[in-house]
Amino acid sequence: xxxxxxxxxxxxxxxxxxxxxxxxxxxxxxxxxxxxxxxxxxxxxxxxxxxxxxxxxxxxxxxxxxxxxxxxxxxxxxxxxxxxxxxxxxxxxxxxxxxxxxxxxxxxxxxxxxxxxxxxxxxxxxx
Amino acid sequence: xxxxxxxxxxxxxxxxxxxxxxxxxxxxxxxxxxxxxxxxxxxxxxxxxxxxxxxxxxxxxxxxxxxxxxxxxxxxxxxxxxxxxxxxxxxxxxxxxxxxxxxxxxxxxxxxxxxxxxxxxxxxxxxxxxxxxxxxxxxxxxxxxxxxxxxxxxxxxxxxxxxxxxxxxxxxxxxxxxxxxxxxxxxxxxxxxxxxxxxxxxxxxxxxxxxxxxxxxxxxxxxxxxxxxxxxxxxxxxxxxxxxxxxxxxxxxxxxxxxxxxxxxxxxxxxxxxxxxxxxxxxxxxxxxxxxxxxxxxxxxxxxxxxxxxxxxxxxxxxxxxxxxxxxxxxxxxxxxxxxxxxxxxxxxxxxxxxxxxxxxxxxxxxxxxxxxxxxxxxxxxxxxxxxxxxxxxxxxxxxxxxxxxxxxxxxxxxxxxxxxxxxxxxxxxxxxxxxxxxxxxx
Numbered sequence: 361x362x363x364x365x366x367x368x369x370x371x372x373x374x375x376x377x378x379x380x381x382x383x384x385x386x387x388x389x390x391x392x393x394x395x396x397x398x399x400x401x402x403x404x405x406x407x408x409x410x411x412x413x414x415x416x417x418x419x420x421x422x423x424x425x426x427x428x429x430x431x432x433x434x435x436x437x438x439x440x441x442x443x444x445x446x447x448x449x450x451x452x453x454x455x456x457x458x459x460x461x462x463x464x465x466x467x468x469x470x471x472x473x474x475x476x477x478x479x480x481x482x483x484x485x486x487x
Numbered sequence: 488x489x490x491x492x493x494x495x496x497x498x499x500x501x502x503x504x505x506x507x508x509x510x511x512x513x514x515x516x517x518x519x520x521x522x523x524x525x526x527x528x529x530x531x532x533x534x535x536x537x538x539x540x541x542x543x544x545x546x547x548x549x550x551x552x553x554x555x556x557x558x559x560x561x562x563x564x565x566x567x568x569x570x571x572x573x574x575x576x577x578x579x580x581x582x583x584x585x586x587x588x589x590x591x592x593x594x595x596x597x598x599x600x601x602x603x604x605x606x607x608x609x610x611x612x613x614x615x616x617x618x619x620x621x622x623x624x625x626x627x628x629x630x631x632x633x634x635x636x637x638x639x640x641x642x643x644x645x646x647x648x649x650x651x652x653x654x655x656x657x658x659x660x661x662x663x664x665x666x667x668x669x670x671x672x673x674x675x676x677x678x679x680x681x682x683x684x685x686x687x688x689x690x691x692x693x694x695x696x697x698x699x700x701x702x703x704x705x706x707x708x709x710x711x712x713x714x715x716x717x718x719x720x721x722x723x724x725x726x727x728x729x730x731x732x733x734x735x736x737x738x739x740x741x742x743x744x745x746x747x748x749x750x751x752x753x754x755x756x757x758x759x760x761x762x763x764x765x766x767x768x769x770x771x772x773x774x775x776x777x778x779x780x781x782x783x784x785x786x787x788x789x790x791x792x793x794x795x796x797x798x799x800x801x802x803x804x805x806x807x808x809x810x811x812x813x814x815x816x817x818x819x820x821x822x823x824x825x826x827x828x829x830x831x832x833x834x835x836x837x838x839x840x841x842x843x844x845x846x847x848x849x850x851x852x853x854x855x856x857x858x859x860x861x862x863x864x865x866x867x868x869x870x871x872x873x874x875x876x877x878x879x880x881x882x883x884x885x886x887x888x889x890x891x892x893x894x895x896x897x898x899x900x901x902x903x904x905x906x907x908x909x910x911x912x913x914x915x916x917x918x919x920x921x922x923x924x925x926x927x928x929x930x
Contacts, residue, residue, distance in 0.1 A: 371929035376920035431915040432580045433908060437880030442901055443908040 388457070395460040398467030408470075412462035419458020420451040526554040529858045534615050534623050536605040536791070537631035538562035540570070540926065541829030541843045543593045545629050547928025548851040550595040553858065558597070559625075561617060563604035565590055567926075568661060569919055571840050574695055576664035577657035578702045578879060579672060583665045585919075593926040605632060608795040610822040627824050627854055630797065630810055632789045634691060634830040634838070640785040642756035642765075649782075652759040656782045657699060658691075671703055671779055678712030679778025682764055684721030684754055686785040688807055691830050691838040693729060694873035694885065696720075696783045697737055703779070704744050705878035718745070719775070721752035721766060729836070730891045733875075736904045740877060757782065788831050797825065799833050809833030814889065815866040817850050824857075826850045834869065835889055841872035844925050870894060874914040877906045884910035 373381050427450050428434055438447060533549060535542045538560045546560050572586040594600045601623070607616040608630070615623045636658055638644045649656050650666025653674055657664040674681065683700040685693065700720050707713040720727070720741065727741070727748065728734040741748055749766075752773065756765040757780070764780055766773045786807070788798060793808030797819065800811070810827035811820045814834045819825035828846050830838045837846065849865040856863035869889025874882040884901050886894050895903045901910065924930035 368924070368930045371924040371927070372917060372920045374920075375923040375927075376916065427912070431880075431912050433880035433911060433915075437878075437908040437911065439881055439907045440902065440905050446909050446912065 391457065391461050391464060394464035394468070398464050402467055402470070405467075408463060408466050409459075412459045412466060413455075415462040416455045416457075416459030419461070420453075420455035422458075423450050423454025526552060527855055527859045528554045529556050531626040531858055532557045532624060533559070533627045533629065533854070534625040535560050535629045535631055536562075536608065536615055537633055537829070537831070538564070538590050538594070538600065539567070539631065539633050539829065540840050540922070541631035541633075541847065542629070543567070543590070543926045544843055544847040544928065545631060545828055545850065546598045547593070547595045547926065548847055549854065550598050551928050552851060552855045556858075558599070559623060560594060560598060560600045561603065561605045561615060561623065562590060562600070563602060563618060565602060567593065569922060570691070571914075571918060571922065573657045573661070573664045574698050574702070574876060575915075576661060577655070577667045577671070577699060578706070578876075579668040580879060580915075583661035586661045586664070593923075595928065605791045608791055608797060610796055610819075610825055613824070625824075627857070628822075628826070629850065629854075630792060630825065630827045630831055631829050632792055632831050634786045635789045636784045637787055638782075638784040640686075641754055641782065643759065644757050644782060644784070648757075648759055652762060653777055653779045654757070654759060654782060655699075655779065656784070657695065658783060667781070671706070671781075674779035675703070675706045675710050675712060677778075678707060678714075678716040680776060681707075681716065681718045682721065682775060682777045682780040683718070684752065684766075684781075685723055685783050687723040687753055688785055688787070689804065689809065689838060690783070690786045692873065693838075694875045696781065697727065698876040699781050700741075700746055701744070701875075701877045702879065703781075704746055717747065719747040719749060721754065722748060722750045723753050725750050730885075730887045730893075732891070732893065732904070733885055733887070736883070737875075740906070754782065786830075792831055797822070797827075804833035814869065815849075816853055816863075817846055817867060818853060826854065834867075836869050836887070837867075837871050839871045839873065840922055840925070841886075842870065844921075844930070845870045847925075872896075874910045874918070876911065876914070880911055881906045881908055882910040882914060883907070884913070 377384065438444060533556055535545050535558065542560055542562065546558055549556065549558055567588045567590045569586040572581060575581040576583055576586060591600065601617060603617040603619055605615050606618045613625050615625065615628065617623065638646050646659050646663065648654050649659055649663045650670050653670055655667030655670045657667050681703055683696055685696040700718060704718055707716050726734040727737045752766040752768050754764060755767045762777050764775050764777055766775065787793065788808035792798060792810065797810045798808040799805040810831055810833050812818060812827045812832050812834065813820060817826050817828060817832055828850050829843050846867050849867045852865040853863045870886065872886045875885050876882045883904055883906055885903055886896060888894050893903050895901065901907065921930050
């Protein structure tokens with residue numbers, strides 16, 4: 361490229377994705393905001409984070425499968441170190457995004473559970 | 488290379504405005520990194536002959552850089568073809584619709600499109616005459632008429648034969664590229680002898696004939712018919728590619744992949760009924776049978792240019808009618824108010840969309856500088872680029888200049904002579920988007 365400026369990148373991504381570009385950016389912003397809000401409200405919950413990271417592994421895999429599908433390629437096409445870096449980058453993006461998404465969802469679900477009234481114990485009946 | 492016009496404005500169309508409406512700051516992003524500059528006021532009449540990649544990109548850049556100019560695009564073809572996608576259609580990984588769109592969709596506001604071919608160019612009278620006889624006087628002319636595929640230059644060959652008798656040719660358009668895939672796919676199911684090659688003279692995307700041989704070899708392998716097949720590439724001279732280091736690399740890869748090479752073989756005739764190709768060699772004519780043949784026609788400037796005073800009068804590009812322009816400024820040597828951009832320019836390299844991307848800012852800067860009464864120092868160094876597909880899923884990102892130097896965009900990161908996944912990903916995802924952004928003057 362003769363010049364790679366943010367303006368050129370924006371134009372290229374716009375042509376590549378069309379209206380999906382603002383949708384994807386909005387989704388990324390939404391997930392990040394939710395993640396930060398849940399983090400600030402509840403603090404860092406270790407069990408929830410580990411669970412989200414494990415679930416995020418699927419997000420990384422999904423990102424790779426998506427990339428292979430849209431580019432008509434497969435894992436066998438990785439040919440050099442830069443390809444491994446690209447592979448890792450895509451996986452980390454999927455994993456990181458997935459982790460944040462699952463963490464935020466888990467936080468929201470926990471709050472909803474906390475708001476629901478506790479179930480009343482059922483009295484035992486004599487036989 | 489510096490953005491030659493230095494203006495860096497990115498006009499916002501309805502889609503971008505919608506992006507703005509979504510609160511994403513498109514306008515601010517679009518202006519990043521490139522300082523805005525005032526438009527040059529002028530009443531100059533600028534005719535751009537040809538509304539392909541070069542013509543449309545020129546129109547966008549000039550419309551952004553000039554205020555009040557009468558800019559007219561002249562082209563008889565209503566369809567726009569994304570030609571870098573032809574090999575992907577020919578490989579069966581993209582449909583013909585992938586490369587087709589409408590020229591009108593890229594014409595910038597304020598630019599007039601005349602949907603007729605330029606039939607005559609008279610640089611003495613500063614006039615272009617269209618196919619219907621309409622006379623268009625100009626102060627500046629940009630010739631971006633592309634080139635002509637001269638299938639008739641091969642005896643027995645005709646565009647209508649593509650897709651029949653095992654004949655393919657991805658150059659002749661979207662449907663021809665698809666027909667090529669179908670012929671190649673039928674061949675790949677059973678295997679046999681496949682012939683490839685390129686014509687003598689200048690041609691657009693000289694990597695495509697090499698790529699297609701790689702692609703066919705890959706598809707034969709995937710379908711399990713490679714062992715019973717023979718692939719032969721016919722080079723018109725003693726090398727496989729004009730850049731020596733790339734030629735050597737392709738020779739090594741062809742050797743590894745078992746693709747045979749015959750040098751100094753020029754396809755001069757085909758006999759579709761008998762499936763016999765005749766090649767001219769220094770030792771005389773040689774016949775070779777085929778089960779599949781990828782025909783690449785000789786190429787030359789279009790008649791309106793060939794029949795005008797604009798071509799070189801001697802040297803390598805005289806016979807094929809390419810414009811006699813300075814290789815750095817792309818300004819005509821004898822008619823200083825005439826420029827050439829894209830395939831029709833008589834320069835050593837640069838018949839690719841990537842070349843257009845580099846040439847357009849240079850020509851824009853010189854033209855705008857003329858109108859502003861200043862000098863331009865912008866120069867085109869012959870840069871061109873070819874994601875040389877070596878199989879479906881891998882390519883080599885080859886970039887070079889007039890002097891056969893490799894000029895990688897990502898030195899130390901993407902090795903130009905290495906078969907990698909990342910150039911393939913770039914070709915599949917970003918190249919067309921960059922190309923369209925270029926047509927709109929934004930990349």
